[in-house]
Amino acid sequence: MKEHIHKDVVIIGAGMAGLTAALYCGRMNLDTLVLENGLIGGQIANAVAIENYPGFVSVNGGDLVATVQQQAENFGAVIDEFDEIEKVTLKTTPKIIETQEKIYEADVVIIASGMNRRKLPLPEEKKFAGRGVHYCELCDGHAYDGKIIAVMGGGNAAVDAANFLTKYAKKLYLIHRSEFRADEVSQRRLRANDKVTIMLQTEIKALRGDKKLAAVEVFDKKTGETKTLAIDGIFVNIGVEPNTKLFKDELNLTANGRIPAGEDCKTEIAGVFAAGDVREKQIRQLTTAASDGTTAALLAEKYLAKLKEAK
Amino acid sequence: MVKVYTIQSCPYCAKVKRYLKYKDVEFEELDIEKDPAAREACQKLTGMDWAVPVTTIDNETFVIDYDKEELDKLLCL
Numbered sequence: 001m002k003e004h005i006h007k008d009v010v011i012i013g014a015g016m017a018g019l020t021a022a023l024y025c026g027r028m029n030l031d032t033l034v035l036e037n038g039l040i041g042g043q044i045a046n047a048v049a050i051e052n053y054p055g056f057v058s059v060n061g062g063d064l065v066a067t068v069q070q071q072a073e074n075f076g077a078v079i080d081e082f083d084e085i086e087k088v089t090l091k092t093t094p095k096i097i098e099t100q101e102k103i104y105e106a107d108v109v110i111i112a113s114g115m116n117r118r119k120l121p122l123p124e125e126k127k128f129a130g131r132g133v134h135y136c137e138l139c140d141g142h143a144y145d146g147k148i149i150a151v152m153g154g155g156n157a158a159v160d161a162a163n164f165l166t167k168y169a170k171k172l173y174l175i176h177r178s179e180f181r182a183d184e185v186s187q188r189r190l191r192a193n194d195k196v197t198i199m200l201q202t203e204i205k206a207l208r209g210d211k212k213l214a215a216v217e218v219f220d221k222k223t224g225e226t227k228t229l230a231i232d233g234i235f236v237n238i239g240v241e242p243n244t245k246l247f248k249d250e251l252n253l254t255a256n257g258r259i260p261a262g263e264d265c266k267t268e269i270a271g272v273f274a275a276g277d278v279r280e281k282q283i284r285q286l287t288t289a290a291s292d293g294t295t296a297a298l299l300a301e302k303y304l305a306k307l308k309e310a311k
Numbered sequence: 312m313v314k315v316y317t318i319q320s321c322p323y324c325a326k327v328k329r330y331l332k333y334k335d336v337e338f339e340e341l342d343i344e345k346d347p348a349a350r351e352a353c354q355k356l357t358g359m360d361w362a363v364p365v366t367t368i369d370n371e372t373f374v375i376d377y378d379k380e381e382l383d384k385l386l387c388l
Contacts (some may be wrong), residue, residue, distance in 0.1 A: 143361030
């Protein structure tokens with residue numbers, strides 16, 4: 001029999017939006033629980049250097065996360081990073097979050113479940129995962145000291161990963177199927193490195209190797225030419241998809257799987273807020289995630305005050 | 312004794328270590344970046360040049376990454 005526990009606020013996800021919401025909720029003396037079954041910090045936990053977060057010239061993602069986590073916990077928010085959510089029921093009062101170990105009854109739910117990284121969509125991915133195909137440059141980059149590395153992707157995460165991996169690589173290919181989406185500063189830094197060859201409008205068609213990855217077959221969309229590049233390892237950074245599977249029976253989602261909610265972060269269900277990258281919006285940055293977390297927490301507190309008045 | 316092969320900068324290694332502590336599992340941490348013998352043992356165990364975090368209890372069966380379900384099975388948690 002699972003234990004039933006009441007919480008003022010349950011925050012789903014401990015990325016920047018979730019942690020900021022936790023910090024604010026904790027500071028307003030709300031009984032706050034954060035549930036996260038991935039990495040605390042979400043996508044930025046892997047970031048080597050963040051240079052566009054106000055207040056820091058450059059900060060390591062893990063260090064920034066640890067600080068915000070500390071702030072949230074100092075104000076009494078509890079973060080559980082091991083229990084996993086099995087089911088959510090949001091239309092009831094209170095809302096029910098059932099985990100592997102407990103059943104939480106929450107007056108407010110803030111969904112800040114963020115995004116998951118996309119896997120390399122090639123049949124050989126499974127064969128070479130960990131044997132040349134990697135997703136975490138901080139974890140696996142060192143294995144390619146003095147070797148030839150490819151990075152797949154053209155956004156900020158890919159270019160930042162490539163910039164980081166140049167410290168190991170004797171040669172590095174940045175391969176992307178269209179044009180850069182990364183910011184100019186990161187692009188410039190990469191272009192200035194002699195070890196780097198940038199291959200835009202280029203698709204990876206196949207991975208080659210016996211037990212270990214040894215080469216990739218690439219197709220140049222501009223010339224129509226296919227060629228084989230000898231590489232030792234590839235780091236995949238081809239974007240993310242919203243982590244909303246848990247909510248698909250409770251909330252209407254947009255065509256791309258995000259949660260529709262305005263700048264007030266309110267969803268179609270009273271007392272349920274969506275914050276951060278999981279919310280449908282134009283700009284998804286660390287700063288806007290923190291902004292969403294703030295908004296959701298402050299409006300959650302107002303909602304809770306009305307709920308108490310009505311009782 | 313449970314062994315966990317790690318490197319310092321890997322956030323998933325940190326998560327596995329926190330999980331084992333949360334579950335009161337005693338373990339030995341082996342940093343494959345600093346310890347060549349540990350790297351060799353990890354390579355022999357997994358058949359991979361480089362993999363972290365790797366958790367093993369018997370130097371035969373192992374779990375790569377933070378995979379709670381698999382860790383629970385491996386360590387009978």
